[in-house]
Amino acid sequence: MTTSALLRPAARRDWEKRGIAIPGLIRNGNFYFTELKAFANGLFDAWGGLDLDFLDRKFQSGWISPRIPDGANFSAHSLIHGKVISGSWSHDSNSLHQRLVNDLQSLNPGQQDLIDFEGEDVEIKEGVRYAKYGWIRTTPQRKHQSEKCPLGETRYAFIRQKGQVYLVPLCIYADGLIDVHPIFGEEKLVDLHELQRMLESNELCYAVDDHTSIEIDSLGRFEVSGVHPCVYSSEDFMSEIEDSILKLNGVPGSIHHCLLVHQEYQKNQTPENKERLKQAYEAIPEHKRMYAGDMDSKDGPIRRIIYGDQDSDYDF
Structure with missing residues (x-):
């Protein structure tokens, strides 16, 4: 045991x-x-x-x-x-x-x-x-x-x-x-x-x-x-493991990093910051992206910024 x-x-x-x-x-x-x-x-x-x-x-x-x-x-x-x-x-x-x-x-x-x-x-x-x-x-x-x-x-x-x-x-x-x-x-x-x-x-x-x-x-x-x-690719699986190791060493994982970039974008909504947000969001393993937000809206606000309203919601 x-x-x-x-x-x-x-x-x-x-x-x-x-x-x-x-x-x-x-x-x-x-x-x-x-x-x-x-x-x-x-x-x-x-x-x-x-x-x-x-x-x-x-x-x-x-x-x-x-x-x-x-x-x-x-x-x-x-x-x-x-x-x-x-x-x-x-x-x-x-x-x-x-x-x-x-x-x-x-x-x-x-x-x-x-x-x-x-x-x-x-x-x-x-x-x-x-x-x-x-x-x-x-x-x-x-x-x-x-x-x-x-x-x-x-x-x-x-x-x-x-x-x-x-x-x-x-x-x-x-x-x-x-x-x-x-x-x-x-x-x-x-x-x-x-x-x-x-x-x-x-x-x-x-x-x-x-x-x-x-x-x-x-x-x-x-x-x-x-x-x-729940996992969609071996790349996502390995990225999640690597993320865990980073967090265990006190380094912000991909979700935390994305939320920080989102905060920066809200303060300064430039095309450059939007592209940084897109890169940070897509670096999150796909099955974990819904956690880049609160319990109600999940990652909807970030998706709307990056992709527009037509690609902002999940079906649960």
Whole structure:
């Protein structure tokens, strides 16, 4: 099982930062592949922070799921959408729940100083309700290098190994190495050159054909139909990985750079600045361009500047 370090300013002790990530599914209308995380201080992450009590509630409500029913819609963020037509699963709710509890036990055998929400997962600040623990920032950790491991982040992809297609979280590190091993807890580090070679040889891919058998290590195996990929080219996929490495090193990524150029254009609307904006926008991987804006208008304002009104909207 991969480990993750919890990076929170409020963390008071080193062991509070240690965590374990396992594969899981969130049912929020559709079923979404994710990493479920357990931390040594009793905090769990399933698209938001949970204590032991709320972890149990999320399993009972079906928010955390061990499997995808046949015929249900499935999604892996920034990778694919599709429908599961058949599946074979390793867990039921009880066993997946117990696996997370066991992970906590391995991280904190004495069960000391565990976080307790005291029955409420929200708190009120100035009359507004906030989740006690919302988005939890984590970084993957390399095997045998937990103390000085470079910062990292994950993005989903498919790895082909011995004839089987695995859905995996790639671990991308600030030093330019990427963990492409399909088995949780194992490791195979490659550089960008090798990652490009894997894409070209189809060992690594960002889309699969209908009726492909997909395995998620220790969770199950299933087939999908009606597959809709989210990434449109290998160039876009590699650009996104390179963008991640830049951001992990504190360098603005392509989206942030585009927004800065957009601000400059708004101040000084010259043909030269419009061309700079066009270049900055088109440098963003196509599947990420919608994020060059706010949640409502997305990249519409920038597209209208560059291409005119006839090419400013997406169909969602």
